[in-house]
Amino acid sequence: MPDACAIARPVIIVVMGVSGSGKTTVSAMLAATLGCPFQEGDELHPPGNVERMAHGIALTDADRMPWLRRIVAEIDGWRARGESGVLTCSALKRSYRDVIIGDRADVTLVYLKGAYDLIRRRMAARHEHFMPLSLLDSQFATLQEPAPDEHPITVDVGGAPADIVRSILRRIEERQGAARRPI
Numbered sequence: 471m472p473d474a475c476a477i478a479r480p481v482i483i484v485v486m487g488v489s490g491s492g493k494t495t496v497s498a499m500l501a502a503t504l505g506c507p508f509q510e511g512d513e514l515h516p517p518g519n520v521e522r523m524a525h526g527i528a529l530t531d532a533d534r535m536p537w538l539r540r541i542v543a544e545i546d547g548w549r550a551r552g553e554s555g556v557l558t559c560s561a562l563k564r565s566y567r568d569v570i571i572g573d574r575a576d577v578t579l580v581y582l583k584g585a586y587d588l589i590r591r592r593m594a595a596r597h598e599h600f601m602p603l604s605l606l607d608s609q610f611a612t613l614q615e616p617a618p619d620e621h622p623i624t625v626d627v628g629g630a631p632a633d634i635v636r637s638i639l640r641r642i643e644e645r646q647g648a649a650r651r652p653i
């Protein structure tokens with residue numbers, strides 16, 4: 471594992487991707503390695519949203535808006551207090567990321583990218599989660615992958631969680647090093 475101490479703080483990381491891409495698994499490990507708070511984005515959904523998803527109903531833009539507002543409040547709380555944090559949010563559309571990240575240059579976007587079949591298999595093997603497998607198609611249909619101007623750290627989810635975390639940390643460290651180097 472790269473030395474997490476080498477990463478300048480505060481560092482705020484939003485981990486995005488479709489349901490089942492590994493946001494919770496990777497983010498919890500990332501936050502533990504960095505020794506900073508971890509916020510599970512799903513916990514910020516209004517109860518009606520979770521109920522809809524549990525019944526196989528995909529969320530609309532309007533359903534997601536109050537959730538995104540709670541997410542941005544969490545992020546801005548960390549920023550105002552000068553704290554670090556890792557937060558999961560599917561953030562499937564560019565317009566959602568514009569709300570939660572926008573021009574907040576101090577927030578790093580990590581995109582967990584995976585093929586449909588792999589994620590489907592992982593979701594099918596996952597139990598005790600409200601999200602039904604039937605909603606995976608709509609997750610992929612809604613997904614707008616982050617564009618280069620969003621400066622995402624894109625990681626393939628085919629590897630083991632520890633390797634994914636290692637790769638994220640290495641890339642954050644490289645970025646911070648590049649930002650510090652004189653031109």
Ligand SMILES: Nc1ncnc2c1ncn2[C@@H]1O[C@H](COP(=O)(O)OP(=O)(O)OP(=O)(O)O)[C@@H](O)[C@H]1O
Pocket residue numbers: 487488489490491492493494495496512558560592593595596597601627628629630631634
């Ligand atoms: N890199 C990985 N290798 C193998 N299995 C993984 C990996 N990442 C996650 N998993 C497994 O895949 C399933 C989905 O992962 P996880 O719940 O972390 O995804 P998620 O993106 O948080 O999903 P959701 O948005 O639906 O909450 C879990 O059972 C998890 O243990």
Ligand SMILES: O=C(O)[C@H](O)[C@@H](O)[C@H](O)[C@H](O)CO
Pocket residue numbers: 488489490512529534560561562601609
């Ligand atoms: O925007 C959405 O459709 C939702 O946020 C979902 O992505 C879920 O929160 C999560 O991924 C399911 O566990």
